[in-house]
Amino acid sequence: MWLPLLSAVLLAAAFYITTTSSSSGNACVSRSFGHDSVVCECNSTYCDSVGSVVLPPVGHYASYLSSRQGSRLEASQAPVRLNSTGGLRLTLLPYKKYQTIRGFGGALTDAAAMNILSLSAGAQDQLLRQYFSTEGIGYSVVRVPMASCDFSTRLYTYADTVGDYNLDNFTLTPEDVNMKIPLLRRAQAMSPRPLSLLASAWSAPAWMKTNGALIGKGSLKGQPGGKEHKTWAQYYIRFLEEYSKYNLTFWAVTTGNEPTAGLMTNYSFQALGFTPEEQRDWVALDLGPALHASSFPHTHVLLMDDNRQLLPYWAKVVLGDIHAGRYIHGVAVHWYLDRLFPAAPTLGATHTLYPEYYLFGTEACAGWTALDRGVMLGSWQRAEQYAHDILDDLNHHVTGWTDWNLALDQTGGPNWVKNFVDSPVIVDAQRDVFFKQPTFYSMAHFSKFLHEGSQRVGVSPSGETELEFSAFIRPDGAVVLIVLNRSSADVPFEVWDQTVGYVPSTAPPHSLLTLAWYTQGFNL
Numbered sequence: 001m002w003l004p005l006l007s008a009v010l011l012a013a014a015f016y017i018t019t020t021s022s023s024s025g026n027a028c029v030s031r032s033f034g035h036d037s038v039v040c041e042c043n044s045t046y047c048d049s050v051g052s053v054v055l056p057p058v059g060h061y062a063s064y065l066s067s068r069q070g071s072r073l074e075a076s077q078a079p080v081r082l083n084s085t086g087g088l089r090l091t092l093l094p095y096k097k098y099q100t101i102r103g104f105g106g107a108l109t110d111a112a113a114m115n116i117l118s119l120s121a122g123a124q125d126q127l128l129r130q131y132f133s134t135e136g137i138g139y140s141v142v143r144v145p146m147a148s149c150d151f152s153t154r155l156y157t158y159a160d161t162v163g164d165y166n167l168d169n170f171t172l173t174p175e176d177v178n179m180k181i182p183l184l185r186r187a188q189a190m191s192p193r194p195l196s197l198l199a200s201a202w203s204a205p206a207w208m209k210t211n212g213a214l215i216g217k218g219s220l221k222g223q224p225g226g227k228e229h230k231t232w233a234q235y236y237i238r239f240l241e242e243y244s245k246y247n248l249t250f251w252a253v254t255t256g257n258e259p260t261a262g263l264m265t266n267y268s269f270q271a272l273g274f275t276p277e278e279q280r281d282w283v284a285l286d287l288g289p290a291l292h293a294s295s296f297p298h299t300h301v302l303l304m305d306d307n308r309q310l311l312p313y314w315a316k317v318v319l320g321d322i323h324a325g326r327y328i329h330g331v332a333v334h335w336y337l338d339r340l341f342p343a344a345p346t347l348g349a350t351h352t353l354y355p356e357y358y359l360f361g362t363e364a365c366a367g368w369t370a371l372d373r374g375v376m377l378g379s380w381q382r383a384e385q386y387a388h389d390i391l392d393d394l395n396h397h398v399t400g401w402t403d404w405n406l407a408l409d410q411t412g413g414p415n416w417v418k419n420f421v422d423s424p425v426i427v428d429a430q431r432d433v434f435f436k437q438p439t440f441y442s443m444a445h446f447s448k449f450l451h452e453g454s455q456r457v458g459v460s461p462s463g464e465t466e467l468e469f470s471a472f473i474r475p476d477g478a479v480v481l482i483v484l485n486r487s488s489a490d491v492p493f494e495v496w497d498q499t500v501g502y503v504p505s506t507a508p509p510h511s512l513l514t515l516a517w518y519t520q521g522f523n524l
Contacts (some may be wrong), residue, residue, distance in 0.1 A: 027053075028072045031435070037068045037380035039426070039435035044122030045051060048072060048436075052447055055478055055517075061517035066441040066448075068380035068510035073444060080517065081110055081494075081502040088493040089462040091246040092479065099397045101472065102360065104447035105141030106131070106403040106424070111151035111414050113179035115407040119427035123246050126424060127434055128183070129464050131406065133190040137444035140193060140452060143402050144250075146201035146239050147173070148214075149257070150269040150419045151405055153402060155214050158239065163209040164442050165231045173387055179247050184264045188248075194251070195450070196363065198402070199239060202270035203262075204232050204257075210270070217265050219273040222283035233286035241479055244295070252300035254332045254362060255279055255287070260306055269417045276310075276317035279303065280324045287325025289366030305362055308333045308457060309341040312350040319354050321397045332396070335364035335389050343396040351397040358399045364389065365404035366420030366439060367412060374412040374420045376417035382422065383438030387468075387484045387512050390446055394456060394470045403443060407434065443512045449480045458496075466493055467507060473519070483513040 028040035028048040037283040039047050043189040050073045055062050065074045093292065106112075116124055132138045147157040161169040172181075188195050197449045208228045211218030223226045236253055236474040243250065256275070274282070283301065291299055304314050311331070327355025331350060347359055367374045376382060392403050405423045412420030424440035427433075435479050451474050459481065468484040485507035495503040499520040507513050 012015060016264065029294070029438075030070060030072075031378075032116050033377035035376055035378040035380075037378045037383070037438050038070055039378050039437055040072060041433050041435055041441075042123070042126055043251060044120050044126060045060075047126050047130060047152070050137055052134050053448065055516055055518060058481040058518045058520055061515055063505060063516040064343045064445065064516075065261070065508070066383075066445065066512045067440070067508050068438075069508070070236070070513070071446075071508075072441055074179070077408055080500050081498075081504055083503055084496070084502050085494055088465055088467075089496055090469065090471075090481070090493060091460045091461055091496045092481075092498070093458030094473060097458040099358065099399050100452040101452060102358070102400040103140035103457075104401055104407040104443060105139040105143070105196070106443075107143040107191075107363070108180050108183060109145055109149060109151035109405050110153065110175045110179065111408060112345070112406040112423075113175070113183055113429040114414060115409055116183060116431070117179060118409075118427060119434065120432050123432050123434065126429075127187075127407065128187050129190055130436065130440075132187045132195070132427075134192050136190075137440070138448045138451075139401060139443075140191070140447070141196045141198060141402050142184065142187065143198045143200060144184070145257075146199050146236075148175075148201040148270060150417050151415050153414050153415070153416055155270065157203065157205045157214070158242075159205045159235060160186065162471075165191070165227055166232055167238055170235070170242075172242050173453070176242075181243070183328055185246065197248060198234075198252045198254070198302075199250050199511040200254045200362065201272070202230075202257045203272045208232060214270045216271070217273065218262055218271070219278070220282075224278060225285040229282050230290070231284045233282070233290040236249055236287060236311070236452045237290055237296070240294070240296050240299065247414045250296070250299055252302050252329070254302045256285060256305060257363075258306045258334065260310065269419065279320050279493075280318040282349060282429050283318065283327050284321060284323035288324065289329070301327055302330045302332035302360060302362070303328050306334055306342075307337045308346040309327065311346040311351055313355075315354055319357060328341070328357060329398075330360050332360055333393075334362060334395075337341075338389055338392070343392050347393065347398060350510045353450040359393075359397050360402035362388075362397055363402060363404050365421045365423065365464070367420070375410055375422050375426055376411075377409065377426060377435060378438065379422075380438045383441065383442040383512070384484065384486050384510065386442035387437050387482075389446065389484065390442070391468050391470050391482065391484055395519035401446070402491070403439075404442050418423075442512060445482055445512050449482075449514050449516055454480065465491065465493070478516055478518050482514045483507050485509065485511050486511070
């Protein structure tokens with residue numbers, strides 16, 4: 001009953017509202033801001049939702065469609081066919097088994113927490129449910145900055161007392177205690193499974209660094225094994241201890257956000273420089289032993305946490321050393337220069353050299369380049385960039401993909417250095433609403449359907465095609481096939497699953513499609 005009034009208000013503001021189907025009974029209240037697609041608007045009492053997905057019985061399949069035209073996880077079901085319809089065929093190859101999935105998620109930065117908490121209590125819950133609840137899109141990974149980053153409103157660490165090598169004055173800040181920790185606890189309470197928390201530090205305290213500042217070109221003083229390096233390792237332990245007091249346990253820590261940034265002259269925000277050799281020795285002499293001797297010996301350590309053009313060299317230096325390699329579990333990668341550095345000679349080569357270590361995507365966002373800066377409400381092009389990169393990563397052994405800020409304001413902040421970017425959720429605090437961007441649904445096509453433990457399997461096309469795709473078998477025996485069509489034409493195809501038959505489908509122009517069905521006889 002509120003739609004006519006809302007439409008009138010928005011019309012006066014030169015916007016319009018339409019509705020598009022979602023997979024639950026709640027339709028997307030869509031708004032156009034003049035870009036190539038729409039956003040879905042949510043408030044404290046209403047939001048479209050993918051719902052709790054129950055796949056049909058063997059012999060049928062489910063389809064979920066999002067598109068530039070405005071579909072948002074539009075659901076349908078149909079029977080599998082016993083006969084081929086001809087044309088493009090994607091043949092499932094379940095005997096070709098690759099990596100297992102850890103999960104998908106985003107980062108709870110200071111800025112994300114501020115934006116979520118700027119909403120009313122009801123709208124906050126709605127936003128968190130969209131990400132973390134059974135009815136939402138199933139985020140299972142949350143990256144948490146250790147102290148401040150550029151998406152903070154001030155510069156700080158947890159140990160800013162000069163010369164405090166024993167960390168006697170180590171203290172969590174109001175950003176942790178009043179914002180991030182309460183939100184993490186609320187998200188965990190909504191999630192049907194334990195969240196995989198991932199911690200990354202941007203900078204050591206200024207007094208421990210060569211440049212005496214949190215920003216700019218600077219590394220730890222001294223050498224690995226020395227007092228600054230040992231204190232920095234203990235800083236990690238103290239962080240884990242303090243968060244554990246709130247019943248928050250971290251699956252993993254990274255060796256530090258973008259270590260190459262701290263090697264750059266006049267870098268504009270928080271950074272800590274490490275060469276791969278320094279990182280190798282710090283892990284071997286300080287961080288690894290500190291974790292092993294702490295109450296968190298099973299916390300994973302992910303090296304690098306930087307862009308993939310550094311691979312496989314960075315991995316060779318660190319993992320090639322037996323002393324460092326025994327403490328490492330995986331390699332963390334960012335997406336920012338992926339278009340310049342193909343996946344095969346970076347991710348693929350690293351997996352070939354070190355298959356026992358997993359690859360994991362830890363940061364990505366749209367709107368970060370000078371020519372394509374900030375929030376773009378309703379950009380389907382950015383949704384396609386997300387889906388293309390996720391598929392490319394998954395097809396080169398990556399086990400999960402983490403978006404950057406869970407929520408930002410309409411300027412793409414706050415960010416103390418004005419490094420504004422985009423986010424899958426944009427908050428309008430004045431109206432107490434939030435917008436789910438097309439990139440939110442890009443994430444959903446993966447995070448909602450690829451449960452932890454799902455295993456990528458082979459899939460082979462019968463001929464050349466513009467479609468991009470990846471196939472998985474979940475622990476419950478369901479096949480999930482995700483298909484991206486970045487072309488401007490319909491692409492009909494069928495999937496051949498030898499246990500059930502032919503799954504017929506069509507990928508509309510500029511669309512993302514998830515197909516899911518139960519098999520007979522495939523086991524992980």
